[in-house]
Ligand SMILES: Cc1cc2nc3c(=O)[nH]c(=O)nc-3n(C[C@H](O)[C@H](O)[C@H](O)COP(=O)(O)OP(=O)(O)OC[C@H]3O[C@@H](n4cnc5c(N)ncnc54)[C@H](O)[C@@H]3O)c2cc1C
């Protein structure tokens with residue numbers, strides 16, 4: 001089987017047998033749980049679209065020649081990367097949340113390239129192992145989660161200097177046929193909706209940190225693996241009868257803390273073991289690939305927010321005002337700027353020694369630094385144009401109340417012909433994206449996901465060709481000898 005249907009994916013998730021806790025309770029089926037269900041549905045949409053829009057959502061595997069989901073594809077041209085960015089925008093438009101599968105897609109592309117480089121340097125066999133793992137992922141249409149970020153304890157200390165060694169995932173024992181690891185990976189997007197966990201180091205490492213320079217894959221159901229689901233603002237609205245106020249009734253993002261409590265990793269699933277000089281390179285490549293992805297997914301969510309803002313202006317009779325049009329134009333300008341830089345970093349991508357293609361790293365970092373800012377400004381403008389009712393509105397359920405329902409229907413209605421229900425639903429969607437469960441992805445993840453802003457500043461400073469910019473300036477003004 002190369003392409004699963006949405007229903008086949010959801011059943012595969014129910015049968016996974018992984019250990020998941022939500023608010024202290026172990027969950028039997030992630031898609032059927034009221035809190036985690038929308039997250040599973042967002043991931044499932046990547047399967048649905050492969051069936052409905054194969055021209056964008058599928059690709060040809062370079063390993064088998066079979067048609068596979070583009071989320072499991074290794075990019076082999078700049079066109080492939082451009083298609084990825086366009087696909088992610090489309091998914092953002094469809095779900096208005098983090099649909100999760102791109103983190104694993106960017107991780108497989110990064111580990112694919114770096115295992116090749118490690119083999120060249122150390123005469124190891126990681127790349128062939130990784131290709132086998134990849135074939136398994138592609139042929140089963142599985143999702144691998146990208147598990148990079150450690151808990152990190154005292155951030156001023158390297159992994160080997162931490163008082164509690166488990167603050168960074170590390171090797172505790174080498175055994176026959178593999179090794180045993182311990183630690184935790186935090187914030188993992190879509191972890192509970194993934195079949196496999198692809199684990200990578202979280203930072204550049206030195207010789208003392210050899211035991212932390214480890215990359216591998218294990219099934220989500222591996223012994224010793226536990227998922228603890230992350231809370232999101234307003235998530236318990238999903239538990240209310242009829243879920244009237246969730247804003248985005250079908251979809252949601254999800255993250256989890258994943259504990260690896262003495263987990264056995266078989267040798268054939270180990271892709272880095274002690275080659276510490278390559279840890280930083282893997283982090284940088286994954287970060288760059290994922291930073292470009294944000295210029296797809298967040299832009300798609302931006303489209304939804306801009307559309308909802310336009311709709312609320314029409315419902316409230318403000319959309320023809322000059323300042324309304326000006327602010328919507330500003331939102332579009334910011335959103336398209338994000339997409340433009342992502343497309344540029346894809347178009348300027350380069351072939352890696354492994355044969356795969358990676359994004360232009362400087363432009364990827366510029367894209368992500370803009371992402372840490374522009375969605376906040378777009379969100380501010382949406383809140384400006386929506387009005388204070390965004391945060392003071394009664395429940396949609398109140399419209400049905402025998403005593404107060406009439407008041408709600410009367411005073412929450414918009415201009416003539418617009419019902420309270422229509423207006424309140426649009427407002428709830430805006431609220432979801434800028435303040436509710438959707439804001440996890442649209443706003444805070446825009447700051448920290450794929451690395452906090454300072455990480456992009458460091459990379460931009462490192463990658464920009466300042467020597468040539470300086471010599472252009474000095475040549476033009478006729479200055480010599482200024483060293
Ligand atoms: C919604 C969401 C989804 C995510 N999904 C994934 C995922 O799928 N997989 C994954 O691996 N990770 C994921 N991440 C993690 C993301 O990569 C991290 O949040 C990011 O790298 C920042 O790490 P942190 O959250 O631990 O912040 P911290 O490291 O605690 O940083 C907080 C602040 O401290 C600063 N700081 C950190 N260290 C130092 C230092 N040594 N000196 C000075 N200042 C410092 C930072 O610049 C920042 O300003 C996700 C994060 C979010 C929010």
Ligand code: SF4
Nearest residue numbers: 098099100102293297
């Ligand atoms: S933040 Fe965007 S790019 Fe990353 S996993 Fe979520 S939807 Fe995909």
